[in-house]
Amino acid sequence: MAQQCFSKSFTRQEPIPEHAIERAISVLRSGKLHRYNVEVGEAGEVSELETEFASYIGKRYCLACASCGSAMYLALKSAGVQRGDKVLCNAYTLAPVPGAIENAGADIELVEICEDYTIDIRDLDRKAAAGNAKWLLLSHMRGHMADMDKIQRVCERHGLFLIEDCAHTMGAEWDGRKSGSFGQVSCFSTQTYKHMNSGEGGFLVTDDEELMARAILHSGSYMLYDRHVARPDLEVFDPIKKRIPNYSCRMDNLRAAILRPQLQMLTRQCQRWNERYRLLEAAIHSIEGLWCPPRDPRENYVGSSIQFSVCHGDSESIRLFLEKCRERGVELKWFGSPEPAGFTSAYQSWEYFGNLPDLPNTNRILKRMCDMRIPLTFTLDDCRVIAEILRDVATDILQSD
Ligand SMILES: *Cc1c(COP(=O)(O)O)cnc(C)c1O
Numbered sequence: 001m002a003q004q005c006f007s008k009s010f011t012r013q014e015p016i017p018e019h020a021i022e023r024a025i026s027v028l029r030s031g032k033l034h035r036y037n038v039e040v041g042e043a044g045e046v047s048e049l050e051t052e053f054a055s056y057i058g059k060r061y062c063l064a065c066a067s068c069g070s071a072m073y074l075a076l077k078s079a080g081v082q083r084g085d086k087v088l089c090n091a092y093t094l095a096p097v098p099g100a101i102e103n104a105g106a107d108i109e110l111v112e113i114c115e116d117y118t119i120d121i122r123d124l125d126r127k128a129a130a131g132n133a134k135w136l137l138l139s140h141m142r143g144h145m146a147d148m149d150k151i152q153r154v155c156e157r158h159g160l161f162l163i164e165d166c167a168h169t170m171g172a173e174w175d176g177r178k179s180g181s182f183g184q185v186s187c188f189s190t191q192t193y194k195h196m197n198s199g200e201g202g203f204l205v206t207d208d209e210e211l212m213a214r215a216i217l218h219s220g221s222y223m224l225y226d227r228h229v230a231r232p233d234l235e236v237f238d239p240i241k242k243r244i245p246n247y248s249c250r251m252d253n254l255r256a257a258i259l260r261p262q263l264q265m266l267t268r269q270c271q272r273w274n275e276r277y278r279l280l281e282a283a284i285h286s287i288e289g290l291w292c293p294p295r296d297p298r299e300n301y302v303g304s305s306i307q308f309s310v311c312h313g314d315s316e317s318i319r320l321f322l323e324k325c326r327e328r329g330v331e332l333k334w335f336g337s338p339e340p341a342g343f344t345s346a347y348q349s350w351e352y353f354g355n356l357p358d359l360p361n362t363n364r365i366l367k368r369m370c371d372m373r374i375p376l377t378f379t380l381d382d383c384r385v386i387a388e389i390l391r392d393v394a395t396d397i398l399q400s401d
Contacts, residue, residue: 003328003392004328004385004388004389004392005328005329005389006328006329006330006382006385006386006389007329008329008377008378008382009375009377010331010372010373010375011193011373011375012375012377013192013193013197013375013376013377014375014376014377016197016258016262017261017262017265019261020257020258020259020260020261020262021258023045023257023258023260023261024254024257024258026257027045027253027254027257028254032044032253033252033253033254034252034253035047035064035227035250035251035252035253035256036221036222036224036227037253038227043227043229044227044253044256045253045254045256045257045260046064046250046251046252046253046256047227047228047229047230048229048256048260049064049251049256049259049260049263050062050063050064050203050228050229050230051229051230052260052263053188053203053205053230053263054205054230056178056263056266057178057180057181057186057205058178058181059180059181059186059205059206059207060206060207060209060212060230060232061205061206061207061208061209061212061230061231061232062203062204062205062230063203063204063205063212063215063216063219063228063230064201064202064203064250064251064255064256065201065202065203065204065219065249065250065251066200066201066202066248066249066250066251067096067189067191067200067201067202067249068096068165068167068187068188068189068190068191068194068202068203069096069097069099069100069202070100070202070219070247070249071187071188071189071202071203071204071249072096072097072100072137072163072165072187073100073103073104073247073249074204074215074218074219074247074249075100075163075185075186075187075204075206075211075215076100076101076103076104076106076135076137076163077104077214077215077218077247078185078211078212078214078215078218079135079161079163079184079185079211081104081105081106081135082105082106083105083106084105084106084107085105085106085107085133085134085135086106086107086108086109086131086132086133086134086135087101087104087106087107087108087109087133087135087136087137088109088111088124088127088128088131088133088135088136088137088160089101089108089109089110089111089136089137089138089139090110090111090113090118090119090138090139090141091110091111091112091113091347091359091362092113092117092139092141092335092347092362092365092366093139093141093165094139094141094167094345095345095349095350097137097139097165098347098350098353100137101137102352102353106135107353108350108353108356109127109131109133110347110356110357110359110362111123111124111127112359112361112362113361113362113365114361114365115293115365116144116293116294116295117141117142117144117293117307117365117369118144118145118146118147119138119146119151120361121146121147121150121151121154123361124136124151124154125154125157125158128154128157128158128160129158133160134159134160134161135160135161135163136151136155136160136161136162136163137163137165138151138162138163138164138165138183139165139167140164140165140166140167140168140169140172140179141165141168142168142305142307142371143168143169143172143301143302143303143304143305144301144307145169145172145174145179145296145299145301147174147296147298148174148175148177148182149174149175151182152182161184162182162183162184163183163184163185163186163187164179164180164182164183164185164186164187165186165187166179166180166186166187166188167187167188167189167191167194168194168195168302168304168305169301169302170188170189170194170195170196170266170302171195171266171267171269171270171302172270172299172300172301172302173299173300174298174299174300175298176300180205183206184206184207184208184211185204185205185206185208185211185215186204186205186206187202187203187204187205188202188203188205189201189202190202190203190255190259193373194304195266195269195270195273195302195304196259196262196263196266197258197262198251198255198256198258198259199255200255201251201255201259202251209232209233209236210232210236210240212231212232212236213225213231213232213236213237213240214240214244216228216231216237217237217240217241217244217246218244218245218246218247218249219246219247219248219249219250220246220247220248220249220250221246221250222246223241225237225241269376270302272376273302273303273304273374273376274301274302274303275380276303276374276376276378276380276383277301277303277304277306277374278303279380279383279384279387280303280306280372280374280383280386280387281303281306283383283384283387283390283391284306284308284387284390286391287387287390287391287394287395288394288395288398289310289311289312289313289394289395289398289399290308290309290310290311290390290394290398291308291309291310291311292306292307292308292309293307293309303374304373304374305371305372305373305374306371306372306374307369307370307371307372308369308370309365309368309369309370310368310370310398311368311398312398312399313397313398315336315367317397317398318334318336318367318368318370319334320397321393321394321397321398322334322370324393324396324397325389325390325393328389328392328393329389330372330386330389330390330393331372331373332370332371332372333370333371333372334369334370334371335366335367335369335370335371336366336367336368336369346366347359347362372386
């Protein structure tokens with residue numbers, strides 16, 4: 001029997017919805033793409049989007065940015081991070097996260113992860129107690145949320161300022177509370193591979209009025225910050241408006257125009273991701289040699305990608321497993337790869353920080369971790385085909401030793 005192969009692209013997202021395209025065209029026809037290019041009394045697409053997103057997360061203020069990376073940079077600067085300060089961060093995250101910390105001039109203190117890919121809260125507690133870090137940039141990498149009740153307790157115990165990186169948890173919840181509502185400031189991405197697609201883009205949300213005024217000024221508001229809607233009172237800006245440098249990290253009306261309709265669809269899209277995720281998760285649970293960490297019942301995640309560990313075999317057999325999957329059209333990424341590839345990178349490749357600690361648990365876990373995108377262009381039947389290919393290849397390559 002001929003081997004079944006999969007032929008769809010793992011990087012193909014759904015098209016932008018038609019009504020969003022129409023909105024974008026009307027922005028293009030107006031020529032008013034810059035967020036501050038609005039008529040008297042008109043909020044503009046970016047300000048409207050900020051108001052809608054703030055209310056979606058349940059925070060008072062929102063700033064739309066050029067990317068999540070720039071939102072995290074603004075968050076760190078606006079929270080008062082100074083050159084040489086130490087920022088705690090889980091070691092399993094994506095390159096823009098350490099990049100934002102470096103951009104803010106801070107040092108990174110990496111925290112181990114656990115078998116379920118979330119931050120190791122005991123290591124966090126230890127490092128927060130031992131060191132002088134005042135900030136935690138917690139990255140919900142690939143949508144895996146740590147126990148947020150415990151995280152909050154650790155932050156309170158050590159006076160840590162919590163910044164959430166919600167690039168993969170837009171729409172997710174912990175125990176009925178939205179991801180991004182825990183941090184004193186939280187950042188989101190609207191880059192093509194995240195949960196809303198504007199090519200590039202991001203959000204910063206907070207309830208802290210001083211932080212927000214600084215973030216708006218840093219983002220490049222010139223003296224037009226009064227045109228923001230989801231912002232603190234103007235008196236908050238007055239004493240600081242000449243002391244905050246402009247880093248030009250704004251979003252434009254064109255992107256906001258295609259995001260506003262997508263925000264209305266977000267809940268439904270998250271459900272569609274999870275239908276696909278749960279099908280794949282159940283299949284992986286039943287495949288000998290592969291292991292998908294069980295998720296905490298309090299975690300209402302968004303399964304826009306799936307991670308699993310290869311339990312048997314050495315690096316060579318994991319490499320072979322990935323290669324055979326690829327030959328049959330199933331594209332997996334490997335965090336254990338000795339060389340960073342594509343969007344995947346392990347913490348050892350952030351050489352610009354100088355000497356990074358060796359994290360034995362994180363190394364061991366990442367060595368066996370595979371990662372697969374689940375774009376919504378895949379049907380449930382597509383997911384079934386992928387699951388069968390994973391099963392075939394695992395049965396071939398990963399015999400228990
Ligand atoms: C994509 C991503 C980011 C950064 O998003 P950009 O908008 O591309 O800057 C941050 N953190 C994680 C975990 C991501 O996956």
